[in-house]
Amino acid sequence: MSDRTGVVYAYDGSFEGLMCCVFESYEQKEIPNDIQPAGLHQSQQSLFVTEKWIETDKPKADRVFNSIPMKISTQAQELVQLGFLTCAPHKELLIYRFLRLGFRHGSKVMAMLTDDIVNSLQKAVRHLTSESHKFKGFVRFSVYGEVLVAVIEPKNFVLPLLSPHFCDRFHNEAFMIYDKTHSVALIYRSPKAELVFVDQLTLPEVEGTEVEYRRLWKQFYRTIAVAGRNNPRCRMTLMPKRYWGQMTEFDETEGQEISKDSTQWRVAETATEKLQNSIESSDSPFRYSKS
Amino acid sequence: MSDSAKYDVACTSSGVDRGGKLGTIGSAAKAGICHSFSADGRCISLLKVLMTNVCIFDCKYCVNRVSNDPVRVAFTPTELAELTINFYRRNYIEGLFLSSGVIKSPNHTTEQMIKALDLLRNVYHFGGYIHVKAIPGADSELITRLGVLADRMSINIELPSQESLRLLAPDKTKESILRPMGLISTKIQENSTDLVKYRHASKFVPAGQSTQLIVGATPDTDHKILTLTEGLYRKYHLKRVFFSAYMPVAEHSLLPSVDIRPPLLREHRLYQADWLLRFYGFEAKELLDEQNPNFNLQVDPKCNWALNHLEKFPLEVNKTPYEMLLRVPGIGVTSALRILTARRNGLLDFSGLKKIGVVLKRAQYFITCQGKMMEGLRISSDGAIRALMADQYKLPAPYSEQLSLFTEPFLTREDVQQCLTGQV
Numbered sequence: 001m002s003d004r005t006g007v008v009y010a011y012d013g014s015f016e017g018l019m020c021c022v023f024e025s026y027e028q029k030e031i032p033n034d035i036q037p038a039g040l041h042q043s044q045q046s047l048f049v050t051e052k053w054i055e056t057d058k059p060k061a062d063r064v065f066n067s068i069p070m071k072i073s074t075q076a077q078e079l080v081q082l083g084f085l086t087c088a089p090h091k092e093l094l095i096y097r098f099l100r101l102g103f104r105h106g107s108k109v110m111a112m113l114t115d116d117i118v119n120s121l122q123k124a125v126r127h128l129t130s131e132s133h134k135f136k137g138f139v140r141f142s143v144y145g146e147v148l149v150a151v152i153e154p155k156n157f158v159l160p161l162l163s164p165h166f167c168d169r170f171h172n173e174a175f176m177i178y179d180k181t182h183s184v185a186l187i188y189r190s191p192k193a194e195l196v197f198v199d200q201l202t203l204p205e206v207e208g209t210e211v212e213y214r215r216l217w218k219q220f221y222r223t224i225a226v227a228g229r230n231n232p233r234c235r236m237t238l239m240p241k242r243y244w245g246q247m248t249e250f251d252e253t254e255g256q257e258i259s260k261d262s263t264q265w266r267v268a269e270t271a272t273e274k275l276q277n278s279i280e281s282s283d284s285p286f287r288y289s290k291s
Numbered sequence: 292m293s294d295s296a297k298y299d300v301a302c303t304s305s306g307v308d309r310g311g312k313l314g315t316i317g318s319a320a321k322a323g324i325c326h327s328f329s330a331d332g333r334c335i336s337l338l339k340v341l342m343t344n345v346c347i348f349d350c351k352y353c354v355n356r357v358s359n360d361p362v363r364v365a366f367t368p369t370e371l372a373e374l375t376i377n378f379y380r381r382n383y384i385e386g387l388f389l390s391s392g393v394i395k396s397p398n399h400t401t402e403q404m405i406k407a408l409d410l411l412r413n414v415y416h417f418g419g420y421i422h423v424k425a426i427p428g429a430d431s432e433l434i435t436r437l438g439v440l441a442d443r444m445s446i447n448i449e450l451p452s453q454e455s456l457r458l459l460a461p462d463k464t465k466e467s468i469l470r471p472m473g474l475i476s477t478k479i480q481e482n483s484t485d486l487v488k489y490r491h492a493s494k495f496v497p498a499g500q501s502t503q504l505i506v507g508a509t510p511d512t513d514h515k516i517l518t519l520t521e522g523l524y525r526k527y528h529l530k531r532v533f534f535s536a537y538m539p540v541a542e543h544s545l546l547p548s549v550d551i552r553p554p555l556l557r558e559h560r561l562y563q564a565d566w567l568l569r570f571y572g573f574e575a576k577e578l579l580d581e582q583n584p585n586f587n588l589q590v591d592p593k594c595n596w597a598l599n600h601l602e603k604f605p606l607e608v609n610k611t612p613y614e615m616l617l618r619v620p621g622i623g624v625t626s627a628l629r630i631l632t633a634r635r636n637g638l639l640d641f642s643g644l645k646k647i648g649v650v651l652k653r654a655q656y657f658i659t660c661q662g663k664m665m666e667g668l669r670i671s672s673d674g675a676i677r678a679l680m681a682d683q684y685k686l687p688a689p690y691s692e693q694l695s696l697f698t699e700p701f702l703t704r705e706d707v708q709q710c711l712t713g714q715v
């Protein structure tokens with residue numbers, strides 16, 4: 001191919017911006033060596049390499065984006081969108097190269113599983129989707145008044161993928177999931193969900209009931225493990241330590257403190273009465289006090 | 292007794308079905324969401340509790356049997372509903388797994404469970420997943436009512452033969468277990484036609500039914516267990532059969548001694564075989580027979596099958612149909628599907644297979660790419676293959692299976708995940 005090479009593109013970091021980089025490359029018949037979001041990696045390298053700023057232009061971006069399902073396939077379009085959310089190093093270049101390959105080979109690019117570019121992009125997307133799947137379970141909310149708040153530290157930008165799941169599940173609640181890694185929060189209040197940049201998040205003290213439910217959960221977590229089957233290595237594979245930071249069951253700060261005034265699950269002393277008697281003597285063998 | 296102690300008892304006493312794999316199909320999420328993993332590496336997705344650990348039955352293998360003397364407690368339906376809702380809101384859990392000791396009578400117990408679930412569904416409007424364990428011996432009408440409130444129902448067979456049941460669970464009979472199982476199975480099928488006919492017919496256990504078998508409490512062989520499992524899938528259309536390595540809880544002349552270790556590796560082999568039945572097109576009789584009634588602990592069941600059928604190998608990856616690709620050790624459902632996709636695009640070689648995710652370390656002995664074996668691989672005889680495989684799957688010592696389990700390289704992560712979480 002006679003296209004010029006050697007140039008590095010810089011763009012505003014948006015998906016549209018990246019699509020414009022693709023546009024530029026085809027229009028100028030040049031192949032960028034790298035595509036970098038603004039403000040990143042502008043170290044030594046940029047002294048020697050011509051960095052070219054690519055302006056984001058919605059119509060151009062749309063033209064590229066809409067051509068993907070026509071010239072390649074809708075699956076490829078989805079792969080590109082997801083690819084943009086991954087934490088793959090040089091994901092922009094990967095997406096760009098994938099698109100070049102796709103525009104050349106058409107829909108069969110999706111079956112080129114042994115090609116390094118296709119393979120790397122699909123792998124990166126699998127990493128993203130599996131991480132987002134994990135977070136569907138690992139997100140831990142705390143209740144502050146009427147609002148549920150959770151903090152996560154994912155590697156990939158999973159919030160757009162988590163959004164439909166949690167908005168559907170908690171559609172009558174108001175909640176926020178804060179992604180510390182990317183400084184973005186998903187904020188939902190029926191019927192609206194939005195992603196907002198949040199530099200820092202400081203949460204108020206939690207209330208007594210919150211403390212109590214956390215304690216109950218930790219207790220459940222401890223008791224459910226069957227001692228004879230202890231297997232820390234296995235747990236580590238399935239739930240690597242990097243997830244533990246924001247998970248209630250691994251939070252040791254509140255320790256074993258038991259809030260004395262909480263009577264949520266108190267059982268009367270009579271509960272230990274002999275089983276047989278209680279079954280015969282009364283309708284309900286145990287009495288509970290719940291205030 | 293303090294409130295937390297009650298909670299403790301309720302949780303720990305669910306040890307009746309300690310092996311119950313919690314990763315199941317949630318109502319909102321098909322793939323099954325694990326919310327946490329316990330220290331034993333199992334997925335926690337449901338709040339698993341007993342309504343009560345009071346029990347009038349006397350199953351010898353159970354801590355809650357009437358002849359034992361644990362602290363007896365019970366949840367009220369309201370307590371249970373509130374606990375579930377509050378855990379669910381915080382995303383600790385995917386739902387509830389409710390089971391119970393038999394209090395007063397199977398019918399009375401079932402009524403209590405209905406009360407709790409009715410409260411959850413209709414007062415607290417809980418839309419999450421509910422798995423409920425039916426009580427053997429309860430009336431059909433009650434079981435049906437329970438089934439309308441739940442996503443999944445299970446009735447645990449626990450012991451694989453009538454003789455074992457008679458000896459160890461004298462209050463349960465094969466009939467009292469299989470009758471409700473048949474009932475649920477029929478109801479599920481009726482319901483699916485109803486749903487087609489009337490759009491608003493209420494769903495009956497939409498996530499199907501499952502059961503559990505205890506492994507190692509009785510002398511029943513793997514062959515017996517696996518054949519029973521296959522029968523259950525065919526006859527009752529069960530969604531899952533779970534296996535639970537027997538954890539000694541009681542000293543009893545009919546039970547293994549209390550200091551045996553739970554046969555975890557055996558349980559694992561059964562799960563692998565179960566996987567082969569459900570997704571790999573194997574039949575129980577291909578894996579075990581009267582002559583070889585138990586699994587080889589050194590080699591996984593699929594590898595074992597392949598080693599016993601070397602005449603069928605090597606297979607040419609570029610031509611072999613899907614069903615046979617699945618029988619190659621080192622090729623799973625995902626990689627077999629990827630091979631089909633990639634084949635449309637040209638011939639595959641070994642490096643391509645590796646990228647696709649085939650475990651060449653195992654598969655190399657059983658396949659050719661474009662007519663060639665993998666480079667550098669020379670096998671002189673079947674014996675050599677055996678040696679190679681056995682070496683690869685070597686376990687440190689015959690009886691240290693528990694310790695080595697899941698840490699040996701011979702288990703792929705996929706295997707472990709699937710077996711442990713029961714994800715479908």
Ligand code: SF4
Nearest residue numbers: 346348350353356392
């Ligand atoms: S019925 Fe048997 S297994 Fe269930 S709680 Fe009672 S004694 Fe235990």
